[in-house]
Amino acid sequence: MDASSFQNERKGSIVSSDVQDSKQMDSMLMAGKRIEEWLSELDAIAKEVEVELVSRDIGCHYIEVLEAVNKVLFESRGFKRSAVVDSKCSYLHSVLSSRCGSAILLSIIYIEVCRRLNLTILGSRVGEDFLIWPQTGNPEELFKVSSGHSLFGIVNGRCVDNPKSKASDLNSHSLLGLDIASNRDIIGIYLANLIRLHWKRASRTNHGLMLTSPLRPVDDDTTDGSSIPLLRPQDLRLAIMASEKLLILQPHNWALRRDHGMMLYFSRDYGEAVQELSICMAFAPEEEAEILEPFVEKLHFMRLESSWKSLGHKGRLTVP
Structure with a gap:
């Protein structure tokens, strides 16, 4: 599935719930x-x-x-x-x-x-x-x-x-x-400030942790999510919510979409993270896409293993 398909699918889900969200x-x-x-x-x-x-x-x-x-x-x-x-x-x-x-x-x-x-x-x-x-x-x-x-x-x-x-x-x-x-710019500045604020609060107990820290070369075999730092869930969710709103204003901002995908990774929402980072790779400069590619491949496997364990299976998922 290409980036356009992902965006169309996401756009459709947003439009269908606009009225309900407005009432809420x-x-x-x-x-x-x-x-x-x-x-x-x-x-x-x-x-x-x-x-x-x-x-x-x-x-x-x-x-x-x-x-x-x-x-x-x-x-x-x-x-x-x-x-x-x-x-x-x-x-x-x-x-x-x-x-x-x-x-x-x-x-x-x-x-x-x-x-x-x-x-x-x-x-x-x-x-x-x-x-x-x-x-x-x-x-x-x-x-x-x-x-x-x-x-x-x-x-x-x-x-x-x-x-x-x-x-x-x-x-x-x-x-x-x-x-x-413009009003759009002001809202964007405000949302970007919220993202920084809540990410900083979410990662407070992990000194020096950056959103892009996990993108270093994938040279280990840990695919069960046990190496993901524990973050404050409420602040992480608030950062993700602000990021979702900002992406509506800046859908082609590859760096913003990368950071959004990484926050989803930290929240262990591997499926959504794969989707966002895959879209990001379509917009990102070639050198950035090359950095993301091995991480997204690993994330695919983490998603599969998470689903495997949710079905009650034990042990590691292996690919023949």
Whole structure:
């Protein structure tokens, strides 16, 4: 079966369950609330900003709107960037509840609040940071310093003042040269962060373990899965779930598909791992495919032996 067949089969299974999945998502409770109830929190924040603007008796220049958003989010509501990235600051409902979140998620909240106020916020990845700013024909205003801070700095946090960050080199001219992230790009960045977070947590007890560690030359005869490191199953599953979503956005990203297949291998889902890694080999550069090929062959045998033992057979499966 070739890569196209695999993808068509997978696509068909996804489409057939879209309606059911949508209903399940709508009714899913997270910390006691449905998704729509958590999203209504963003509406409430936007309403607070509108009240703040009315109380100031000012117009709707974007600078004034941003100042009001900053006051409501960072002063009245007390949102702040987490110094340590963990699962509690990486999911929308948790951040809206604790008001402490990762930089990318706070940026998403900021974008969504401003969208409800009819203010378009742009974003771009700069080095390790994701920066946001309002769409404007006069970017110089964003970098004017008042009370020790520029509006651009207040919106994006400490990275703007950190000389080790590429964000600190930005000015009104270089800002115009950045690649603007689409909604699809932002979701991709967020999902990639989730994958890294949960893989790191899953492999915490296996210092130095990388997703590609098992791809070293296959020179042993261990095919029963006993050599696979034990990982934290919940975090591994969450990493796989985030990877599945990201693959929908980036189906031809061979490195992402390889990593997804390796996570399935670590979860001992050999059949799915073989499928994903086989698709990966169709897209990967030749030298990468050559590295994967012997591992996939071994994985085929591990899948067969796993099925053999599940039927109650004992001993090693041998191929004549």
